[in-house]
Amino acid sequence: MLSKAMTDRLNEQINLEMFSSHLYLQMSSWCAYKALDGCATFLSQHADEEMMHMRRLISYLQETGAFAIISGMEAPPKEFNSLQELFEKIYSHEQFITSKINELVHLATTESDYSTVQFLQWYVAEQHQEEFLFKGILDKIRLIGTEGQGLFFIDREVANLAVTTGKETTSMSTTPA
Ligand code: OFO
Numbered sequence: 612m613l614s615k616a617m618t619d620r621l622n623e624q625i626n627l628e629m630f631s632s633h634l635y636l637q638m639s640s641w642c643a644y645k646a647l648d649g650c651a652t653f654l655s656q657h658a659d660e661e662m663m664h665m666r667r668l669i670s671y672l673q674e675t676g677a678f679a680i681i682s683g684m685e686a687p688p689k690e691f692n693s694l695q696e697l698f699e700k701i702y703s704h705e706q707f708i709t710s711k712i713n714e715l716v717h718l719a720t721t722e723s724d725y726s727t728v729q730f731l732q733w734y735v736a737e738q739h740q741e742e743f744l745f746k747g748i749l750d751k752i753r754l755i756g757t758e759g760q761g762l763f764f765i766d767r768e769v770a771n772l773a774v775t776t777g778k779e780t781t782s783m784s785t786t787p788a
Contacts, residue, residue, distance in 0.1 A: 613672070613727065617718060618678070620715055621671070624715060626681070628664040629661070629665050632659075635658040637689050648766065650765075652773045688700070698752060705741045748772070
């Protein structure tokens with residue numbers, strides 16, 4: 612059984628994951644509007660992954676007999692000065708999400724709630740992968756540059772990532788693989 616504090620914090624995380632999904636879908640739309648189709652596809656897939664992160668949390672709350680709550684949330688930003696700025700925002704957003712996951716792990720550990728500690732390990736590993744993924748994209752943008760054909764090559768690189776990361780599982784199971 613979850614404590615009230617843990618239930619509240621997991622419900623907050625549900626909304627953070629949903630916000631992440633909205634953010635990446637909006638960013639995907641910005642990329643499509645700018646004819647950056649590879650980035651648009653990649654970010655659209657990533658928006659789906661964030662919904663899966665949200666659903667895992669809902670399943671876990673339900674499995675423990677807690678009440679999962681979907682709250683209202685602000686609209687994501689929709690204007691970006693450049694593709695580099697867009698990916699910088701994603702990278703710092705993922706670092707923020709990592710800090711929220713770390714807070715959850717800290718609370719679960721403090722409460723000796725080892726079931727939730729174990730459940731959260733999936734998110735700890737996921738955040739490591741996502742920070743690595745987005746830092747890699749930013750490194751490529753800085754390396755290739757966005758002048759001339761640079762944008763075209765970056766879009767193609769990110770399109771390849773969409774093909775790779777799109778094969779990830781979308782299982783809702785909260786049981787560790
Ligand atoms: Fe992009 O990460 Fe969810 O958790």
